[in-house]
Amino acid sequence: MNNHLSLKFTFVILLFWTLNIAKGFSQEKKWSKDSLLTWNDFKGTVDPASGVSAMTYCGVKFRYRYFVSANDSTYTAKFIVYSFFTPERSWSMVERQCPPLLNHEQVHFDISEYFARVLRTALETAQYTKNIKDEIMSIFKKYDSEREKMGLLYDEQTNHGTKVDVQKKWDLFVGKILSNNTPWQQVQNDEIMLKGF
Template identity: 30%
Template sequence: MKGVFVACFLISNILFGQKINWEEGKKLNWSNFKSKVNNQRGDNVVAYTNCGWTYSYVKSSNPKAPVKITIQTIFNENQSWKDVKRINDYVLLHEQKHFDVAEVFARKLRKEVSEKIKNGADFDRYFKTIYNTILKEYQDFQKTYDGETRNGMVEEKQAEYNRIIAEQLENYKNYKTS
């Protein structure tokens, strides 16, 4: 018997919102930020990017059979917000980098999965631990990114993170989706 399971994190109401899959070379624009509600704290928040991953898997009841796992990076338009009076191209770049960071960590997750999970038994034994480890690293990175750049306002730090994120995308290019 085959089962399919889809799980999401950092994304609320995904079934009710529009989503954009991360694609090489495809950039966000301000029209993608459709929420009218700012759920973030602080007056210095100009925009909020709601992004993360979805994953699905298909596995047999035979624990030795191969398992197919698909991991997508998504941007949730209806949960992403902007202050129309304060947005600009620089802020959009900062928000794009949040989406790019989600893709970096999706690639790290794909790498770990491809190296450690070969069949249903491996999936049952390792997937949750791998997922939770990468998720924690992702959340910590996003928090540090916003903290060190002060939500993109520290231009030198933003430039440094732009370079780091580009390097990480390149380092894990073998784990991008086609």
């Protein structure tokens, strides 16, 4: 029997790590260490009832195709995973724009980038069966939940960036895990994730 892998079909899925369901947007900005956010990137309509001075709409997309061996015994997949920022859904109150607030929003984007890397590693190292689509979704849901928890903890501990000393600790923390590609299991044991300030 021919055991060469053959492309059974391509399944493309766009998943958004955001608090709301993303609906047709015209442009996006991919995360890059050489292209930080500026206030010009925040083009959405201000929500005065939100209780915050700015809102960053960012998340992670991935798509994949999977391959099945001729005898249906081996399932493998190739993935493209990246974090994105949507200008039209991100906004800021012009009168409150300042470098510290912009930095706070950038770190939200950085957290998305960290989880894009975590998700990519998890997807690429997993073993798959004939239930590959469900297995991929299970991996996504796991890290989607963890990303949301980190984002909420970040805002809670920094009070949306207004606690300057705590914000600096988060700046260093997120910068470290990005530069080192720190495994998620190790990040979970970090003091900033366990104790707060």
